[in-house]
Amino acid sequence: xxxxxxxxxxxxxxxxxxxxxxxxxxxxxxxxxxxxxxxxxxxxxxxxxxxxxxxxxxxxxxxxxxxxxxxxxxxxxxxxxxxxxxxxxxxxxxxxxxxxxxxxxxxxxxxxxxxxxxxxxxxxxxxxxxxxxxxxxxxxxxxxxxxxxxxxxxxxxxxxxxxxxxxxxxxxxxxxxxxxxxxxxxxxxxxxxxxxxxxxxxxxxxxxxxxxxxxxxxxxxxxxxxxxxxxxxxxxxxxxxxxxxxxxxxxxxxxxxxxxxxxxxxxxxxxxxxxxxxx
Numbered sequence: 601x602x603x604x605x606x607x608x609x610x611x612x613x614x615x616x617x618x619x620x621x622x623x624x625x626x627x628x629x630x631x632x633x634x635x636x637x638x639x640x641x642x643x644x645x646x647x648x649x650x651x652x653x654x655x656x657x658x659x660x661x662x663x664x665x666x667x668x669x670x671x672x673x674x675x676x677x678x679x680x681x682x683x684x685x686x687x688x689x690x691x692x693x694x695x696x697x698x699x700x701x702x703x704x705x706x707x708x709x710x711x712x713x714x715x716x717x718x719x720x721x722x723x724x725x726x727x728x729x730x731x732x733x734x735x736x737x738x739x740x741x742x743x744x745x746x747x748x749x750x751x752x753x754x755x756x757x758x759x760x761x762x763x764x765x766x767x768x769x770x771x772x773x774x775x776x777x778x779x780x781x782x783x784x785x786x787x788x789x790x791x792x793x794x795x796x797x798x799x800x801x802x803x804x805x806x807x808x809x810x811x812x813x814x815x816x817x818x819x820x821x822x823x824x825x826x827x828x829x830x831x832x833x834x835x836x837x838x839x840x841x842x843x844x845x846x847x848x849x850x851x852x853x854x855x856x857x858x859x860x861x862x863x864x865x866x867x868x869x870x871x872x873x874x875x876x877x878x879x
Contacts, residue, residue: 602823602826602827602829602833603833603836605819605820605823605833606820606823606833606834606836606837606839607836607837607839608816608819609816609817609819609820609837609840610836610837610838610839610840610843611840611843612812612813612815612816613694613812613813613816613837613840613843613844614690614694614840614843614844614846614847615812615843615847616808616809616810616811616812616813616815616816617685617690617693617694617809617813617844618690618809618844618847618848619805619806619808619809619810619812620633620637620682620685620805620806620809620810620813621685621689621690621809622802622805622809623798623802623803623805623806623809624682624685624686624802626799626801626802626805627799627801627802628798628799628802628806629795629796630679630682630683630685630686631679631793631794631795631796632795632796632797632798632806633682633798633806633809633810634675634678634679634682634790634793634795635790635793635795636798636806636807636810637678637809637810637813637814637817638675638678638783638786638787638789638790638814639787639790639810640810640811640813640814640815641783641786641787641814641817641818642780642783642784642786642787643814644783644814644815644818645779645780645782645783645784645818646780646783646784648775648776648779648780648822649776649777649780650776651774651775651776652774652776652777658774659773659777660773662769663769663772663773663777663778664773664777664781666765666768666769666773666778667769667770667773667777667778667779667781667782667785668781668782668785669765670762670765670766670769670782670785671762671781671782671783671784671785671786671789672785672789673758673759673761673762673765674758674759674762674782674786674817675785675786675789676758677755677756677757677758677759677762678755678786679793680751680752680754680755680758681693681697681751681752681755683751684696684747684748684749684751684752684755685748687744687745687747687748687751688744688745688747688748688749688751688752689745689748689848690844690847690848691844691845691848691858691861691865692745692748692749692752692861693748693751693752693844694840694841694843694844694845695730695841695844695845695861695864695865695868695869696749696752696753696756696868697752697755697756697759697840698756698837698838698840698841698865698868698869698872699753699756699868699871699872700756700757700759700760700763700834702723702756702871702872703756703757703759703760703761719874722874723871723872723874726867726868726870726871726874729864729867730864730865730867730868730871733860733861733863733864733867763824763830763834764830766778766782766821766824766825766830767824767825767828767830770821770824770825770826770828771825771826771828775822775825775826778825779818779821779822779825782821783818783821820833820837834872835872835873838868838869838872838873839869841865841866841868841869842862842865842866842869844865845858845861845862845865846862848861
């Protein structure tokens, strides 16, 4: 049953991000869009406190600190993502965000809990090839596209760190407490970015996109926290790359480079599967 969650969330992410991209194109600032998303996430996570009635949690400082830390990391990743969407197409940014699973594997190697295998080497090669395909586009937009790629990769690092913390700490503390603390941290950080009011022309796509992205983010974190299977769920979630390219191509912004970007998304999805699959 939980396997269906990341597959549905993958489609919701692509659709919601298309709305956020539209809002940014209509004058909304990344800080304003991020604020809307974060408030929706916090509102959707608060009802999970009801789980404490069924399964009371024993709050402890390390667990609560981990929840706050995961929220801070997710907050920073969200800001990088929105700035990336401001500079680049959805069909470039979304596939690169799937590389967070590769960074999770990399963090495993850095901490000494894993080793470099031929499969990992092949995954790195496929990911490199994917970036070559994904960065294809009009020569006049080369610099903004390069900035979007760097921002998306940076966002993936923060998302990976957040996922690692959720997988390790959500269940011991209790997801009914961990997730509300995590997402309320996102909402509490909003004033530090000084968001401006949303322009009237951008309000509808910003709020709709923020709600959809917030819903799928909350659902994904809940599924990871409940199952403790971040690897498997992220493999299924990486299909958002393909949906994002198809949606972007359908609406015209990436139609001329649809084949190249679809190939890049497919290569990156294959790299995620290779790096994450457990024999």
